[in-house]
Structure formats: structure tokens, C-alpha cells
Amino acid sequence: MGKKRVAIVGTGQTHHKSHRPDVNGQELIHEAVTRALADAELTIKDIDAIVIGNMDHFEGINYVDCWSVDGSGGTMRPIIKLTTGGTTGSTLAIGGYHMVASGLFEKVLIIGWEKNSESDTTGAITTAFDPIWDRLVFAGAIAGLAAEGQAYMAEFGITDRDAARVSVRDRKHAVNNPYAQLRKEVTIEEVLESPMLSDPIHLLDVCPRTDGACAVIMASEDVAEKICPVPDWIWGTANRHVYTYVGDVNLGEIDSMKNAATELFAKTGIREPRKELDVIELYQPYSFAGIIWIEAMGIIPRGKGSEYIWSGATDMGGELPINPSGGVIACNPIGATGLIRCAEVALQVMGKAGDRQVPDVNLGVSTGFGGCFWTDILLHGKKKPE
């Protein structure tokens, strides 16, 4: 716990699309920022500091914190950039939380964005890997995930049909989300018949490339309830990184999630996450993760994830809906993706989630994932912590 308790008091996001030729990066950022300010009924003059981030190398613009001030509102304000690969968006949320919790800044604007249409995803992601050992034998962004899926399948005997059920769930949920890029229901058969990208991942098992931005405003306990009648309190955060070389990772079990979730739930007093949580926005870039990672999070015992998904428990109306927004499989502006998870849980807690609202959300979890199998996790609540 920091010096100040921290709550989200406003969120905003763009209507995410595969291409946004009508705006440049600053203008895309501006759309999300003005929506978040309007949501909180604040102006840019009320903001004490800004945290912004996107994927390194994705737009080929290195000093994004400087370059984006026209759109971010950062002109003559304290602003810093954070970038941690796939977890960028959730790291931004954690960084903003630290700034407000420290007592040094009262109201912080947090921005994640990406114009994924402007580069080659695999080329840029490859730069995250060791140049001597891994790059010359690297098989692209999807292959690492596929290797995790294979390892888990071999251990527990699930198939791509089981994973497809996760994709069907998320794509159905996305229909309720006006901001999602892909809003079309699919069947199990359609997933299985879609092209095989990297065994066992089919095209419809995996996330798209998206242009979009998300902004979140966090405020300290001194002002949060004055700004927002039902703010979304951040109960705690945790993060873990696990490897230097690809061979270091325990594929099929995601230790970073297990470790981060264990810390988070221990320090916030959550004993039975499955019963106590009301919603999860999981940074789940491919369908198999929807099974493997909820086991690592401690929602369901290891090996039981697939059965739990098939039961419908994680669908809208189930005991613990996962990804009411449609999640990452429906929408993936990478530098914003983790922050969208955070904003979506905030909307659920605030009761502002519209057609994708889960009734009576008191506690929710949002996560971030990066291609190097690292994890960020945040616990959100309606009640002020402690």
C-alpha cells in the first residue's frame, strides 16, 4: 500500500479499427484523451502528470512522450514514457498507480496507444529477442505461444477444439462492445476450419492487429470521490518477468502469472479468487491462454481449465465472466491493449459497461501479457481498500 489510496475516475478509448488513415498518432491519442477527460468531467488543466506508452519500434518513433504532446496534452506538463512490450498498457496502469499512490501527484492521465497498421509486427517484435541466441532461429510472434499450447496439450490431452471454445466465447462477447475491432460471432467449426498459422493455433484462435488508443485517469483518495461518485479503486498490483532466452521459460504453466497472482491475492486478502472475483479482463492473445492462464491465476486447479470453460462459467451470465469486452482476440492495439483491460474492469466496477455490463461487480482483475511470457496483474474493487 502506498501513501495514498488510488482510484480510476475516468476512462476513454477510440473505436478501434484495423486502419486509421484519417488520423496520425497524436490525433488518435487525442481522441482517447478527450473521451477520458469528458468521462471524468475534468479538463487537461486538472491533470498533474502524464504516463504514456506504446510498443518499441512499432511506429518507428522513439521519443513518443515528446512527439505526442499535441495529442496527449503533455505540453508543459510532467510526462514520462513506459514501454514493456505486450505488457506496456498494464505497466502504464501500474506506473500511474505508483505515481498517485506515492502522494506526489494527485491526478494522473495514463495513455496507451498503437498504430499497428504502420509497421511489420513480427519484424518489430523480433527486436525483443536476444540477437546472438534467439533471433537467427526465431519463428515469429505466434510461434512462442504455439509452443506453449503444444506443451499444455501434451500434458493434459486437450485439443484445438477445446481452445476454440474460448475463441467462440470472446468473439461472442465482442458483439456487445462498440469499441472492439472484430464484432462477429464464430462457431467452433469455423475456428477449426480457419487456416493453421502455427500448430496448434488457427487464424481465429489469435488476436488481430489494431489501430487504437486508450486513456485512464487515476486520482488519489483526497479527490477521487469528488470527481467520480463510484470510482474504481485499485486494491493492488503485481508483475513478474521470467526470462532472458526463450529456453528459460516453463512453457505450458506460465510461472509469471502464477507468481504475480499469488502475490496479489495474498496482499489483498483474496483466498478464493473464483468465488470472490466477479469479472476478469484477461490479456489473452490466443485461445489456449484462456485455459492455461486461468489455472496459473488460481481460478481453477491445473488441468481443469478446459472443463471450466466448456461449463459456460466464464460466459456472460456465468459465475465468473471473462473478457466481457471480447478481449484481445477481438481487438489488439498492442500498446493500448493492457490498458484497455484495466479500463474495461474499471467500467464494470463503475457500472458504465453498457451492453457488456456484468451485474453487481465488486471485485475484478485485469492483466497484461508480453511475448516473453511476463505478466502484470491488477485487482480492482468498488469498495475503498482497507
Next chain:
Amino acid sequence: MIDQDLSKVTPQVYESKIGVPYTWWAGDTATRFLEGIRDRGELWATRCGKCSRTYVPPRKNCPGCFEENAEWVQVGPGATVVTFTVARRPLAAIPDPVPVVFALVKPDGADTAMLHRIGDVDPEKVSIGMRVKPRFAAERKGHIRDIECFVPEQG
């Protein structure tokens, strides 16, 4: 047994094989400016309705007031050199033969200056406050080099 003398090891070096083919959308606002120079040889700026600041390059919103810049105004073609330098050493980043005069030029009617080059003049004759105007390229493609350079207004 392996030779333990590390002085006999020559470290290996690997060259990057990664090339990222970036493309950037100019967006509607910048495109309106670029079409102006390409099709009509005109410079257009956006203006903030609140503080009246006039921006080149055109901004979709005022960075200070944080409101949409709804108004377009034609600026220039006359412009003033705000500051400049003469690059005298050839660099990979400079595609033209040196010396090259880099300058910030403020078109008449604008509150901001744009980065460009000064041509058609002895570099020793360039000065701050000098009056210049754009010289447009014969073949224009909708990018900033459709203005070939700024040249002295007189002469």
C-alpha cells in the same frame, strides 16, 4: 582437452537481418496541407478558435487549449527565416551535396515555424529575419519536399 587460453578466441559478430518496412498515415489534417502544396502551390494552416494561434504544420487540435482547430487559413507564401544553420559535412542522413542550409521558416500569418531548407543563395548570405518564399518542385508527390526549398523573396 579444450584449450583454456581465451586469448585465442575471436569473438563472433552478427549483422542484423531485421528490416521493418514502416508506413505512416499522414491523416486528414496533414493531407489537406500536403494536397495544397501539391495541387495548388498554397500553404494552409489551422487556427485555434480560442487563442487564435495559427499552426504550421497544421494541428488537428490546439496543443495548449486542447480544443479542435476548426478553422483553416491560407498563410504565406512569403515567410521569414527564424533561425538556420549550414551543414557542411556530408552525412548519410543528408541526401544532397553539402553545404545545405537548414532553416526554420515562419510563413506570413502563421504563429509557428516549419523546418525546411534555403536554396538559391550563397550560404554566407543567409541571415535571421531574411525574407523567403517557397519554390515548388516540378513534379509533386504530396510530401513536404514538394516544396523544393525556400528561396530569397527578392532576386
